[in-house]
Amino acid sequence: MNNVLGFLEAKLMPIAAKTAQQRHLGAIRGAYVSFMPFIIVGSILLVISSFPNEGYQHFMSSTFGENWGNIVEIPFNAVFSTMSLFICFLVGFRLAEYYGDDRLSCGILSLVSFLILTPFIKVAENGGITVMPVEWIGSKGLFVAMIGSLLWTELFCWLKRKKLVIKMPDGVPPAVQESFAALIPALLVMILVLAIRILFQNTHYQTIHQFIYEVVATPVRHFGTSYIGALLTVFSITILWSVGINSGSMVNGIIRPSWMENQTDNIAAIQAGITPPHIITEQFFDMIWMGGAGATLSLVIAMLIFARSKNMREVARLGAGASLFNINEPILFGLPVIMNPIMLIPFNLVPLVLVTIQYAAMKIGMVAVTTGVFIPWTLPPVISGFIVTGHISGSIMQLINLLIGAMLYLPFLRILDKQYRAAEIDSLTQTEAALAKQE
Numbered sequence: 001m002n003n004v005l006g007f008l009e010a011k012l013m014p015i016a017a018k019t020a021q022q023r024h025l026g027a028i029r030g031a032y033v034s035f036m037p038f039i040i041v042g043s044i045l046l047v048i049s050s051f052p053n054e055g056y057q058h059f060m061s062s063t064f065g066e067n068w069g070n071i072v073e074i075p076f077n078a079v080f081s082t083m084s085l086f087i088c089f090l091v092g093f094r095l096a097e098y099y100g101d102d103r104l105s106c107g108i109l110s111l112v113s114f115l116i117l118t119p120f121i122k123v124a125e126n127g128g129i130t131v132m133p134v135e136w137i138g139s140k141g142l143f144v145a146m147i148g149s150l151l152w153t154e155l156f157c158w159l160k161r162k163k164l165v166i167k168m169p170d171g172v173p174p175a176v177q178e179s180f181a182a183l184i185p186a187l188l189v190m191i192l193v194l195a196i197r198i199l200f201q202n203t204h205y206q207t208i209h210q211f212i213y214e215v216v217a218t219p220v221r222h223f224g225t226s227y228i229g230a231l232l233t234v235f236s237i238t239i240l241w242s243v244g245i246n247s248g249s250m251v252n253g254i255i256r257p258s259w260m261e262n263q264t265d266n267i268a269a270i271q272a273g274i275t276p277p278h279i280i281t282e283q284f285f286d287m288i289w290m291g292g293a294g295a296t297l298s299l300v301i302a303m304l305i306f307a308r309s310k311n312m313r314e315v316a317r318l319g320a321g322a323s324l325f326n327i328n329e330p331i332l333f334g335l336p337v338i339m340n341p342i343m344l345i346p347f348n349l350v351p352l353v354l355v356t357i358q359y360a361a362m363k364i365g366m367v368a369v370t371t372g373v374f375i376p377w378t379l380p381p382v383i384s385g386f387i388v389t390g391h392i393s394g395s396i397m398q399l400i401n402l403l404i405g406a407m408l409y410l411p412f413l414r415i416l417d418k419q420y421r422a423a424e425i426d427s428l429t430q431t432e433a434a435l436a437k438q439e
C-alpha cells in the first residue's frame with residue numbers, strides 16, 4: 001500500500017496539480033462558481049412552487065390564486081432558459097482575468113459571438129418577428145458557449161499581444177484606450193465567427209450547435225452520466241483527495257455541463273407532472289457525499305460509537321459539527337485519512353459501493369430520482385435527500401447509505417483505533433514510569 005501511495009504522490013499529484021491550475025478549466029470553474037448563487041435561488045423557487053404535498057399546494061392556490069406556481073417560476077425560467085448566455089460571458093471574463101486582459105471586452109465578445117452562431121427563427125404568426133430558439137440558449141447550448149468563449153478569448157488576447165490594435169495618443173483616458181484597442185481584434189474574431197456560421201449553414205447540421213450536440217455533447221453526456229461514468233467520477237475525486245488534492249470542484253467543473261442538461265430534462269419532467277428520466281445528475285452525488293468526499297460522515301458516526309482511543313474520539317468530536325455540513329477537512333487531515341494506507345482503502349471503496357446501491361435503488365423505482373433542483377453543497381444529509389428527490393425515499397436512502405458506509409469503514413477504523421490505543425497506553429506507561437523515578 002505504501003508503494004501505491006508513493007506512486008500516486010510521485011506520478012498523479014503533479015498531473016492533478018497542473019490540471020487544477022489549467023487556465024481553461026479554471027475559467028469554466030470560475031464561471032460556474034460565479035453563476036451558482038443564481039442557479040440555487042432559481043432551484044429554491046422551483047421547490048417552493050412544486051413541493052410534493054397536496055395540502056401545501058391547495059393552501060397556496062387558495063391563498064395566492066391558481067397561477068401562483070407559474071408566477072413563482074418566472075425567475076427560475078429566466079435563469080435556466082438563458083443559462084448559456086451567462087456562462088459564455090463569464091467564461092470569457094474569467095479567462096481574460098487570467099491573462100490580465102480586458103475582462104469586459106472578452107466577456108461581451110464571447111456573448112456576441114455566441115449570438116452570431118445561434119440561429120434566429122422567424123415566427124410567421126407574429127408578423128414575421130424574429131426570435132431566438134430557447135433550446136440553444138439554455139443548457140443544450142452550454143458546450144458551444146464554453147468552448148466558443150475559450151477560443152474567442154484566446155484569439156482576442158493573442159491578437160492584442162501581436163499589437164493588432166488602434167493606439168491612442170497619450171493623455172487619452174484608460175477606458176477609451178481599452179475600447180479602441182479592442183476594435184480590430186473584436187472585428188477579426190466576429191468575422192471568423194460569422195464565417196463559421198455560414199460554413200455550418202451549408203452542411204446537413206445547419207448550425208454548429210447541432211453539430212457539437214450530436215458529435216461531441218451527446219456521446220460525452222451519455223457516458224459521463226451513465227453508471228460507469230458515475231463510478232469513474234467518484235473514484236476520480238477520492239483518488240485525488242488520497243494525496244491531498246481538493247479535487248471536487250476540479251472534477252465537477254469538467255463534468256457539470258453533462259449533468260446540467262440531465263437536470264434540465266428532469267426539471268421539465270417535474271413541471272409536466274411526469275417521472276424525471278435521468279438518474280445521474282449533480283444532486284445524485286450530493287446524496288452520496290455525506291460529510292464530504294469519501295462520505296466521511298459515516299466514518300465520523302462509526303468513530304463516535306466504536307472508537308476507544310482518546311485521539312480518535314477527540315478528532316470525531318471536533319469534526320462532527322463540520323461533517324454535518326459536508327466539510328471534512330478536520331477528519332481528512334486530523335485522523336488522518338489523507339496518505340494513510342489503512343483508511344484510504346474504505347475512503348475510495350465506500351463511494352463506489354454507495355453509488356452502486358443508490359443507482360440500483362433508483363433504477364428499479366425504490367427511491368425517487370432527483371428532480372434536478374440545485375441545493376447548497378453544505379445542506380445537511382437527510383434534509384438534502386428529501387429536497388433533491390422531493391420524496392421521503394431520498395432521506396431514507398441517505399440513512400441507508402450512512403449505515404452501509406459506517407459498516408464498511410468500521411473494520412479499518414478498528415485497526416487504526418487499536419494502534420492509537422496501544423500508542424496511548426505506551427505513552428501513559430512511560431509517563432507513569434518517569435513519575436515513579438522522580439519519587
